[in-house]
Amino acid sequence: MSAGLFGLLDDVAALAKLAAASVDDIGAAAGRASLKSAGVVVDDTAVTPQYVHGVTAERELPIIKRIALGSLRNKLFLILPAILLLSQFADWLITPLLMLGATYLCFEGAEKLWEALHRHKGEENPHAPATEAEPPSEDTVVSGAVRTDFILSAEIMVIALNEVSSEPFVSRALILVAVAIGITILVYGAVGLIVKMDDVGLHLAERSSAAAQKVGRGLVKGMPILLKVLSVVGVAAMLWVGGHILLVGTDDLGWHAPYELVHHLEEEVHHAVSGVGGVLGWLTNTAASAVVGVLVGAVVVTVLHLVPRRGGHGAHG
DSSP states (O other), X not given: OHHHHHHHHHHHHHHHHHHHHHHHHHHHHHHHHHHHTHHHHHHHHHHGGGGGTTOOHHHHHHHXXXXXXXXXXXXXXXXXXXXXHHHHHOGGGHHHHHHHHHHHHHHHHHHHHHHHHHHHHHHHOTTSOOOOOOOOOHHHHXXXXXXXXXXXXXXXXXHHHHHTTTSOHHHHHHHHHHHHHHHHHHXXXXXXXXXXXXXXXXXXXXXXXXXXXXXXXXXXXXXXXXXXXXXXXXXXXXXXXHHHHHHHHHHHTTOOHHHXXXXXXXXXXXXXXXXXXXXXXXHXXXXXXXXXXXXXXHHHHIIIIIHHHHHHHHHHO
16 A cells, blocks of 8 residues: 555656646746747837826826736737637638737827827917817726737737747647736836836935935936837837738738838848948838838828818818
């Protein structure tokens, strides 16, 4: 009986080792998948702070928390089941769906550019009627942020899926769950730190140390500038990511000319300049993707805003 008991314990120990190895494998694969999506993670981090710009200090973290929870729900309960099912039964649908999401990103970015230009023109016209626009409600801010995050989250998850597509279904699902949770914590933890740095600056400015006071005052003065810069970067990121997804998607679907043109330009710049050619080539690809994003977004903005408006004028005339 004791021999049987020791045999059972050996089997349990072997299973425990196998489980630990599986956990290590899943963790390593999740890390690799997350690194592959690092570019989109940076974009996501840059986009989000604009949604709390102008919000009272005490509501900044609660709003970020609501957006983070919405993002995690998107990843775990909508995106993850969908891409797992699609990858298993209809992988040909993933690219068209990503391109549809990319078009929405281009529209969001182009619309923000349009609003900025329109607002700038209104400020330059001294005869324009003065109107006070009411700030959007917190629910509106959160829902808009979660909608935009959905597209970026889908791109992150699909990139991660591509890295682990050869894994068995269960391992694939566990790896993507780890990616979803880890990426969400990383992005919104960074966003929380960014938007609260001015509070940290105020705390340091009240310290007795002259060095701490200097750093604190620098943070307080610098954070509004940083948030404005991040707002601009966020818009640029939406246009860049959206345009890049469209370029890659059209190439995957068989229309190779746009992607090959951009790739050719990137290679030319890469090989033309020694030392920093790789960086300049990447910038060339990024700029071309952003141009595609602006053009596609402008078309969608025109269709959704200008055409209905003209129709309305015609009806009144």
